[in-house]
Amino acid sequence: MPRxxxxxxxxxxxxxxxKSTCLAFVRDRLIQAGRAVLTTREPGGTPLGEELxxxxxxxxQEGMGEDTELLLMFAARAEHLAQKIxxxxxxxxxxxxxxxxxxxxxxxxxxxxxARERIAVMEAWVQKGMRPDLTLLLDLPVEQxxxxxxxxxxxxxxxSETGRFFQAVRQGYLELAAAEPDRxxxxxxxLPLAGVERQLAEVIDDFLKSxxxxxxxxxx
Numbered sequence: 001m002p003r004x005x006x007x008x009x010x011x012x013x014x015x016x017x018x019k020s021t022c023l024a025f026v027r028d029r030l031i032q033a034g035r036a037v038l039t040t041r042e043p044g045g046t047p048l049g050e051e052l053x054x055x056x057x058x059x060x061q062e063g064m065g066e067d068t069e070l071l072l073m074f075a076a077r078a079e080h081l082a083q084k085i086x087x088x089x090x091x092x093x094x095x096x097x098x099x100x101x102x103x104x105x106x107x108x109x110x111x112x113x114x115a116r117e118r119i120a121v122m123e124a125w126v127q128k129g130m131r132p133d134l135t136l137l138l139d140l141p142v143e144q145x146x147x148x149x150x151x152x153x154x155x156x157x158x159x160s161e162t163g164r165f166f167q168a169v170r171q172g173y174l175e176l177a178a179a180e181p182d183r184x185x186x187x188x189x190x191l192p193l194a195g196v197e198r199q200l201a202e203v204i205d206d207f208l209k210s211x212x213x214x215x216x217x218x219x220x
Contacts (some may be wrong), residue, residue, distance in 0.1 A: 006089035011211040013138030016145030041098035043076040057156040110172025138189035
């Protein structure tokens with residue numbers, strides 16, 4: 001076990017929340033603090049995961065079933081954990097990930113209507129108790145997020161969903177944050193970038209002062 005074990009930090013939020021920009025800011029903040037950092041994303045992060053990402057986000061499979069979508073998400077996650085996340089943490093590298101299982105509870109759970117209990121079974125099987133040390137939830141009104149996303153690029157399969165879908169996703173995220181306030185920190189992403197970065201800096205700096213607990217469990 002390394003003397004300075006890696007920490008697992010995830011960034012969550014609906015479309016247009018600014019995850020990519022904020023991920024870069026958090027990465028630089030960690031590096032400035034002397035941490036080794038690996039950035040990655042979900043779905044994706046590995047060659048197999050990126051192929052699954054193309055299926056999940058592309059428009060070739062418009063009629064994809066909800067259960068199929070959930071299983072593909074966790075298939076990509078299982079590969080991601082085995083090939084990238086757990087090895088990096090074990091070497092003392094911080095892992096900074098654009099989305100993780102909270103997104104599954106928000107999108108496939110609150111958004112698609114899959115029961116939380118069914119997702120929890122998949123989480124327990126694939127992750128075996130392993131969870132992020134810190135989650136940064138970039139929260140903003142759905143209308144503002146979709147307007148930002150619309151300026152960025154052509155809509156993928158998820159971005160093409162209705163405003164009602166994203167209202168449910170946002171509410172799902174907020175419920176997760178309310179249930180786990182010590183892990184999930186809400187960031188007001190509706191503010192100008194400087195205001196968002198001030199919040200991120202405060203949370204990251206406080207987090208780095210906390211005791212290092214080491215790797216999360218990898219077996220029941």
